[in-house]
Amino acid sequence: MNGYSFELITGPMSCGKTEELLRRIRRCEIAKKKIKIFSPAIDTRERGDYIKSRNGLAANAIKIEHSIQILHHVKPNDEIIAIDELQFFDSDIIKVITFLMNNGKKVIGSGLELDFKSEPFGHMPELMCIATRVDKLHAVCMKCGSEHATRTQRLINGKPADKSSPLIMIGGDEAYEARCIKCYELPDKNAVKTKKFSSMSLKLQDLVLR
Ligand SMILES: [Zn+2]
Structure with a gap:
């Protein structure tokens, strides 16, 4: 329950990231900690002001359009800051989380680490670097x-x-x-096409029949 930390839960689709985030939120609630929960407004899965796991757990959350808005909602006595779907946030999320950590908050976040092309999703690489703990599910x-x-x-x-x-x-x-x-x-249909039709820069004088 200590502050000055950032726990990041990551992994692919359907690995239980939000479920684990909600489990940790629940523990903080049992411990009667002051907690604020955020999720990006871009998340189309849920229209309402809450986050929800695939197994039906849910918690109220404040929808955010820009990372900086998180700081407009966090009060000095808030102890835990939970953020879902971190892959959708803009680059300022790094500074916002660093600021919260430096000011004694405990940040718990979850996010998809790779997109469908298996490339790092949004700012997850930097978030994984600044996290004090990373759990890959x-x-x-x-x-x-x-x-x-x-x-x-x-x-x-x-x-x-x-x-x-x-x-x-x-x-x-x-x-x-x-x-x-x-x-x-x-x-990768384009790559196949390129390979099939690309020239090998052959020179006529180098060609030989074996
Ligand atoms: Zn398989």
């Missing part, structure tokens, strides 16, 4: 059942999405599922 692979899924597979109409697929899909049935590294697929 694993999900169950939706393809083979392995309990070590660390990747988030994007599916469009049931098929693995192409690397060049637009960030926001218009039409089409889009979904995400957790997968282990072995089952994770990222087709």
Whole structure:
């Protein structure tokens, strides 16, 4: 329960990040700590002013559009600051969390570490560096059942999405599922095309029949 800390919970889709965040929030409530909970306004999963895990746990949360707004809500006597979906916050979130830590607060956050292309999501890399504790949770692979899924597979109409697929899909049935590294697929149609048609800069005089 000590302040001056930042605990970060991360992992792929469906690994129980928000559930773990809510579990820690609940413990702080039992300990009668003063707590403020935030989530980004961009999170389309929940429209209401609360955060909710897939297993039905929930807590009231203040929706934030810019990181700096967190500081408008935190009062000097607040002890715990919980933040969900950290991958969606702007770069000022690093300074905001550092400021809160330096001022004796305990920050608990959760966020998706990789996007569907398996590339670092938003400012999660910097957040993982400044955190005083990082917990990486694993999900169950939706393809083979392995309990070590660390990747988030994007599916469009049931098929693995192409690397060049637009960030926001218009039409089409889009979904995400957790997968282990072995089952994770990222087709890159453009790369195949480039390989097939690219020149090898051959010189006529170097060609020979064997
Ligand atoms: Zn698998």
